[in-house]
Amino acid sequence: xxxxxxxxxxxxxxxxxxxxxxxxxxxxxxxxxxxxxxxxxxxxxxxxxxxxxxxxxxxxxxxxxxxxxxxxxxxxxxxxxxxxxxxxxxxxxxxxxxxxxxxxxxxxxxxxxxxxxxxxxxxxxxxxxxxxxxxxxxxxxxxxxxxxxxxxxxxxxxxxxxxxxxxxxxxxxxxxxxxxxxxxxxxxxxxxxxxxxxxxxxxxxxxxxxxxxxxxxxxxxxxxxxxxxxxxxxxxxxxxxxxxxxxxxxxxxxxxxxxxxxxxxxxxxxxxxxxxxxxxxxxxxxxxxxxxxxxxxxxxxxxxxxxxxxxxxxxxxxxxxxxxxxxxxxxxxxxxxxxxxxxxxxxxxxxxx
Ligand code: NAD
Ligand code: WQD
Numbered sequence: 001x002x003x004x005x006x007x008x009x010x011x012x013x014x015x016x017x018x019x020x021x022x023x024x025x026x027x028x029x030x031x032x033x034x035x036x037x038x039x040x041x042x043x044x045x046x047x048x049x050x051x052x053x054x055x056x057x058x059x060x061x062x063x064x065x066x067x068x069x070x071x072x073x074x075x076x077x078x079x080x081x082x083x084x085x086x087x088x089x090x091x092x093x094x095x096x097x098x099x100x101x102x103x104x105x106x107x108x109x110x111x112x113x114x115x116x117x118x119x120x121x122x123x124x125x126x127x128x129x130x131x132x133x134x135x136x137x138x139x140x141x142x143x144x145x146x147x148x149x150x151x152x153x154x155x156x157x158x159x160x161x162x163x164x165x166x167x168x169x170x171x172x173x174x175x176x177x178x179x180x181x182x183x184x185x186x187x188x189x190x191x192x193x194x195x196x197x198x199x200x201x202x203x204x205x206x207x208x209x210x211x212x213x214x215x216x217x218x219x220x221x222x223x224x225x226x227x228x229x230x231x232x233x234x235x236x237x238x239x240x241x242x243x244x245x246x247x248x249x250x251x252x253x254x255x256x257x258x259x260x261x262x263x264x265x266x267x268x269x270x271x272x273x274x275x276x277x278x279x280x281x282x283x284x285x286x287x288x289x290x291x292x293x294x295x296x297x298x299x300x301x302x303x304x305x306x307x308x309x310x311x312x313x314x315x316x317x318x319x320x321x322x323x324x325x326x327x328x329x330x331x332x333x334x335x336x337x338x339x340x341x342x343x344x345x346x347x348x349x350x351x352x353x
Contacts, residue, residue, distance in 0.1 A: 007081030179276030184342035191342030220305035
């Protein structure tokens with residue numbers, strides 16, 4: 001298939017490109033580079049073994065640019081990563097998040113339907129479950145109250161996509177709810193490249209390990225978890241990337257079989273999958289695994305809880321295995337090894353393009 005990859009220069013997008021090409025697909029990337037660097041695309045092309053990955057610096061809110069793109073390419077499907085994703089920033093700048101993520105996606109969907117491209121995989125998030133009603137979280141778990149505008153953009157866009165599919169059954173919508181992506185390509189050539197102070201645990205750990213920050217703050221040790229620190233379902237980004245390739249089969253002949261199995265979903269052609277490992281690890285589990293595997297210590301200090309955090313979040317990934325034949329291959333050791341390999345080789349992230 002020829003796939004439009006929005007946000008393809010970013011962390012998850014760049015890893016997904018490698019999996020797509022290795023599976024025999026081709027891709028065209030659009031990205032406004034607001035949170036990414038084109039060097040990631042050059043390096044992804046090197047890892048794939050192609051001279052370049054077709055790239056257009058386009059903002060998904062730019063209807064005219066999207067129209068021109070679709071006039072020159074035929075796409076079988078879109079994998080839609082583009083969006084702003086910093087939880088704290090979204091609290092400070094809600095309008096910017098709703099406008100970019102929701103406004104941009106509405107424009108993208110409109111241009112897609114004008115050009116009869118009605119297959120989409122959307123990057124959703126475990127955040128839509130809020131404080132989850134059940135652990136492990138299955139796709140039947142009701143959606144919850146999000147604690148920030150970023151989370152609401154994901155929750156609302158899921159609804160938008162399902163409603164559009166219901167009104168026009170030519171659409172095929174796959175919602176992948178990612179748990180906590182970490183790790184990097186094992187080569188260490190591409191990885192997560194946060195701007196400024198990292199919000200997420202793993203890039204914070206690697207920046208402490210490489211000496212950029214003095215110590216990790218552990219946000220709370222009084223949760224109702226085995227060691228009191230927050231428990232999450234970390235997933236290696238290469239496993240997450242592979243899940244997108246597996247999800248493409250929803251757009252082929254198999255899809256009727258898959259939808260037939262999804263009886264619990266009212267709207268049969270909007271398919272929802274949890275993408276995680278099904279294992280929960282605490283903050284201290286991650287710190288200890290990092291030190292054990294990499295031989296590098298990570299000084300830390302217990303701090304107060306972070307507003308909006310929940311104690312425990314991990315999924316039951318059985319549905320993705322049963323219907324897509326996808327399951328995570330990598331464990332915690334590979335996650336911390338590859339995160340460190342990327343950071344060690346690229347202490348300042350990507351170079352200027
Ligand atoms: P990322 O920031 O590395 O990638 C997103 C890309 O989208 C960036 O390259 C950015 O420049 C681009 N972008 C943003 N707004 C755009 C616009 N208006 N037009 C064109 N390009 C735009 O983030 P990521 O970690 O790779 O996440 C990819 C997707 O997965 C996002 O939608 C994110 O919300 C979602 N997600 C991420 C996580 C996570 O923890 N990383 C978890 C769940 C869901
Ligand atoms: C993990 C654990 C923290 C940083 C976020 C978004 C979610 C999704 C994934 C996009 C928690 C603890 C963290 C630190 C710490 N993103 N922590 N010190 O909060 O599970 O999910 O990223 O969709 O929407 O909310 O991930 O990596 O921020 O935190 O102790 O410096 O690490 O309290 O227990 P989270 P995280």
